[in-house]
Amino acid sequence: MNPRRGLLDLVLLLLAVVVFLLGLGMLLGGGYLLYLGGSAYFLVAGVALLAAAVLLYRDRLAGVWLLAAVLLGTLLWSLAEIAGKGWMPVWPVDLLTRLGLLAGLTVLALLLTPHLARRAGRSTRLAAAPVLGLVLAAGGVGALLWLLTPAYVSHSGQDVAAVAPADTPDSTDWIAYGGSNLAQRFSEADQITPANVAGLEQAWEFRTGDLPTSDSMPYAFQNTPLKIGDTLYVCSPSNQVFALDPGTGEQKWHFDPEILEESKEHVFSTTCRSLAWFEAPEPREQCQRRLLLGTLDGRLIALDADDGSPCSDFGDDGTVDLTDRMDPQAPGYLSNTSGPTMVRGVVVVGHQVTDNQRRDGPSGAVRAYDAVTGEWRWTWDAVWRTPGEQPAEGEVYPRGTPNVWTALSADDELGLVFLPTGSPANDQYGGDRLPEEDEFTASLVAVDAASGEVRWHFTTVNHDLWDYDLGAQPALIDFPTADGPRPAVVQATKFGQVFVFDRATGEPLLPIEQRPVPQGAIEGDWTAATQPFSPAMPDLGSLPGQAVERLSGAHTWGLTPLDHLYCRIQFERLRYEGMFTPPTDQGDGSLQFPGILGGVNWGSAAFDSERNLMIVNNNRMPVRVKLYPREEAEEMDNIAPIGAEEASYIDQNAQPMLGSPVAALRSVWLSPLDMPCAAPPWGFLSATDLGSGELLWSRPIGTGFDQGPLGIPSRIKMPIGAPTSGGPVATRSGLTFIAATMDDYIRGFDNATGEMLWERRLPAGGQATPMTYMHQGRQYLVIAAGGAYQAETTGGDSVIAYALPQ
Structure with a gap:
């Protein structure tokens, strides 16, 4: 491995450290979540990220592809969970936060592929641009989905029948909190x-x-x-x-x-x-x-x-x-x-x-x-x-x-x-x-x-x-x-x-x-x-x-994988059996x-x-x-x-x-x-x-x-x-x-x-x-x-x- 020097070397080192810390947190927390009966995703992704971090530190291009594979696996897992809860309104936001940090790290790694190749003594004629283009295209599709659904209105298509009002005031004065004592607003x-x-x-x-x-x-x-x-x-x-x-x-x-x-x-x-x-x-x-x-x-x-x-x-x-x-x-x-x-x-x-x-x-x-x-x-x-x-x-x-x-x-x-x-x-x-x-x-x-x-x-x-x-x-x-x-x-x-x-x-x-x-x-x-x-x-x-x-655990959320994992662990630790779960003095309490x-x-x-x-x-x-x-x-x-x-x-x-x-x-x-x-x-x-x-x-x-x-x-x-x-x-x-x-x-x-x-x-x-x-x-x-x-x-x-x- 060549001695590290220059700005790109520093960026590569920083990338490897961030990926390592993220993977370590997901490995430890994911293992505990699996012990509690939750999803295995975080544990598996944590192991893969640790391996990617080591490979990146060792100037191995395989670290980039492994990081991209984690992103792809996260995309598939996320879509499966989002679909499982019925493609709720604003689901692109859910998807965006699940992928955002990993996507940013993966794009940075792809941009560093020529530098990695030089450090490894290999040809710099790598096909990073098509891969990067694919990632950016996926982001563009996600942005387009967002732009096409700004209102998030679900409409039944039924006609609305008119009926006589319950109370017809003589004026438009607002004479009580709800408009009148009828509180129709x-x-x-x-x-x-x-x-x-x-x-x-x-x-x-x-x-x-x-x-x-x-x-x-x-x-x-x-x-x-x-x-x-x-x-x-x-x-x-x-x-x-x-x-x-x-x-x-x-x-x-x-x-x-x-x-x-x-x-x-x-x-x-x-x-x-x-x-x-x-x-x-x-x-x-x-x-x-x-x-x-x-x-x-x-x-x-x-x-x-x-x-x-x-x-x-x-x-x-x-x-x-x-x-x-x-x-x-x-x-x-x-x-x-x-x-x-x-x-x-x-x-x-x-x-x-x-x-x-x-x-x-x-x-x-x-x-x-x-x-x-x-x-x-x-x-x-x-x-x-x-x-x-x-x-x-x-x-x-x-x-x-x-x-x-x-x-x-x-x-x-x-x-x-x-x-x-x-x-x-x-x-x-x-x-x-x-x-x-x-x-x-x-x-x-x-x-x-x-x-x-x-x-x-x-x-x-x-x-x-x-x-x-x-x-x-x-x-x-x-x-x-x-x-x-x-x-x-x-x-x-x-x-x-x-x-x-x-x-x-x-x-x-x-x-x-x-x-x-x-x-x-x-x-x-x-x-x-x-x-x-x-x-x-x-x-x-x-x-x-x-x-x-x-x-369910799929309904949890976070801006990053780590705070998402924190919420997921909490969900498994809290008592929750649906609506009207009684409050408790045991463990972490209940989710209402x-x-x-x-x-x-x-x-x-x-x-x-x-x-x-x-x-x-x-x-x-x-x-x-x-x-x-x-x-x-x-x-x-x-x-x-x-x-x-x-x-x-x-x-x-x-x-x-x-x-x-x-x-x-x-x-x-x-x-x-x-x-x-x-x-x-x-x-x-x-x-x-x-x-x-x-x-x-x-x-x-x-x-x-x-x-x-x-x-x-x-x-x-x-x-x-x-x-x-x-x-x-x-x-x-x-x-x-x-x-x-x-x-x-x-x-x-x-x-x-x-x-x-x-x-x-x-x-x-x-x-x-x-x-x-x-x-x-x-x-x-x-x-x-x-x-x-x-x-x-x-x-x-x-x-x-x-x-x-x-």
Whole structure:
């Protein structure tokens, strides 16, 4: 072997070292993976790479051909695995990451073949160029496949039938969180159409100035504004309320409730999703039109909609204390983040109780107050079964019962309020739950708006141990049946099932099956033998469609072979037996899929009543769950419950779940590069034909432009299907608008085909549901762009309106 000298010699040496280290890692990790029962590919490829590295170091051309053979074998193995899981959307991304590093090393080795030949004393007239051309051609084909399928839209080809809308408002005002109490997220506004949406441009931007004042505040600007008459009402993360001119964005008035700093640190998300609006039926000197605001520190405030002043006739000088008979135990432990709901003259308010802090946390009781006086009317609670009574002074409602943290909906004609419930105070352990708590956990509960009495309810998860609480707002629509449209309530869930019930009686309008699920809870707990499924609607807990997706080792992913191998090993070490695998305190814990964010979460669905479509975004992100016995948990750092030792929610290394025998660690399943361990896509937008229950179209939405390995933005605008947080709004003209993805964009889609027709860059993350309205003959689309801590998107404080050029 000739002495090494020169730049090419150094490059060759570096190549051999990199190939050797890669092969060593794949050999050692691949051997362990094979021992665990996983794929043999990594072990075989590791051996071959080690041999190639030695040959390259020894100036042998055989090292180049062996490296090329590993690349070819990796291609064949990858295609077999990708085909085995059904050529999922964005499969070229999966293939690209499996081949990328090896392809780069192989191309470099091929470029060095003349130099290798010279060092070996052989002729330099080698056929490296054709081989290199073949590799580059393969890359070109892959790039062409990508370019030919940028939208990744699956379309059934079915015609979409039009049906009469369930509710036809007199105007395009947006009077409640979901557009109206029906929560359809559908607007009659039709000035912006598929034909002209490309011309949509920014009309105005308003900055709230509401930004976090410490790193312990999980700020999330998730507000959907209200538009009533000539005013747009916005609520910022710290419950500040702004009244704006709908046409210019100019501020009319501003109200600041001055939330305690601790309250902003002790919640899962520091947010204010909505306000409620009420107009008194009788003329009044003050507050004829009022806004109802629920706060992070447990207050219900009534504001004069005309000037923002507190309504002195409501409660105590404009405020009702929501902590009354609740004992919140720490500031912010009981908080209203989704806003109250107005129905038949009463304001109904639920609240969040910060997850997994202590079993004796505040009650989940939902309460109703007179919208004019603030007088208490009734209480609904899973355990407190006397809605017309309150506990005596100094006593509290039953502790730790299932709460209602998300938005409510209501049927004003029937006088019903629909409550989507959560879990008892500790999510991942249920051995100490009362039967009444299990009955009303993750349940849709129809309550009489006048009395608080339960008319009917349905439990969507039996003995929930997965935090599959109902995050999506129930939607009230006219559902097509063989006997004609019936007033229905549609409830989407975190675990992907969509249930449909008669609105008045609770009768299922689509079949519900109880299917066997995995068994084996930790000591002291138990698992339900079956869980309910709705087979007539698509599963939205994973890849949208009728079948429920089940993960395998082939579904793992990484940017390089080594982090892919890491995820593959983890998959084999985690307990996973399909959906509803119980959480465990053994080994590395369990893999939960869908994850705790869904499926379908608070962003909810939009319903295009003109085309009879349900349009909804869903996530496909597994999480790891590990339970720690109490004695181990007590040795962990940063596990004190909120309110103790100045602990904030986001600083906890695990969630304490005091009062239970275990603590819980829950995290998105990530590689060492902070990238998902499950192959993309991770987020979808889909349309379901409500007449047939079939998926009309489905497409991944979002790119990795603002995300990347180790938190470094990739700046690659490749449609991979990003996780979503927020929801869509649909219009009569046939458009759906949504931001929600982890890149800072808002987009518009054709409802009939799923084609993306419009896209604009936002100054911050759009983790909010947009809304639209008409004002002085012009249609506006408005989005709160301020990002969300939990989604790790760009923070900000913007409210942005778009419209067609005047």
